[in-house]
Amino acid sequence: MRKILSFACLLMLSSCDRRDAAPRPAAAPAPQPDAVARGAALFAQACAPCHGERGDGRGVRGARLVTRPANLTRLAEARREPQRLFKVLRDGVPGTDMPSWRALSERERWDLVAFVRSLSESAEESGAGRKAEPAQ
16 A cells, blocks of 8 residues: 555656646747738737837836836847747746736737847847847
């Protein structure tokens, strides 16, 4: 009986890590010409109140948050990696005011990723993105 209980406890403990681990983001889809435009529309509705219309972290709600929203026009390359951005949208950022956007479809989250990446790319092209926020 003792061996059975020990085995059952061991089995339960070994499954804890797998149950609590968040699933890995799916591979980024092939770029779609209209993904940035769809992402821009979603961003205006869901993200701009905190991150600002231009993604600079100066949204009207952002000033009232405990943690300041990220300036998405100055993300370091490591923070602009598509799967990392997707994971942030899917899971939120613990310890900050960044919520999970699991209510959005996977395609909508990838559209937002495309748009957020375009913000940093356009800032770099204009010279505004030279001082990137460090990777966390």
